[in-house]
Amino acid sequence: MSDNAWQFDQIRRVEQRFQRRSKFAVHVTLFAAYFLFCVILFLGPEFMRSFMTLPNPGDLLLILIIWGTGIAAHSVWFYFQEAKERAIQRELEREIVYSKRKRHRLSEDWDNSDDDNWNISDKQTTKRL
Numbered sequence: 001m002s003d004n005a006w007q008f009d010q011i012r013r014v015e016q017r018f019q020r021r022s023k024f025a026v027h028v029t030l031f032a033a034y035f036l037f038c039v040i041l042f043l044g045p046e047f048m049r050s051f052m053t054l055p056n057p058g059d060l061l062l063i064l065i066i067w068g069t070g071i072a073a074h075s076v077w078f079y080f081q082e083a084k085e086r087a088i089q090r091e092l093e094r095e096i097v098y099s100k101r102k103r104h105r106l107s108e109d110w111d112n113s114d115d116d117n118w119n120i121s122d123k124q125t126t127k128r129l
Contacts, residue, residue: 017085024078031071038064
């Protein structure tokens, strides 16, 4: 993979990660706002009756439970996506370290080898015959 393609791939992955995090943050913020709204309705219905007609508390609770289940599923999905990204990053770093070590080991072996070892001496050829 060329350098530009690798950089583009890295940028794309960072943008996707940022989008996942921002969508999750929006989802949690909206749920928290709705939860706060429900708490206010349950704790002080007299205050709210002056502004609007109150819905059935059971309906609000049902919506809260369904949305809470959805946000729990979104949290699990988000956690596993982040864990997958971390695992991929760890494996890439491990592969880079392994290839550097291998390259270093090969270069040391090449530097330490004697050119005389590659030539067969006369004594070795006579022993073989």
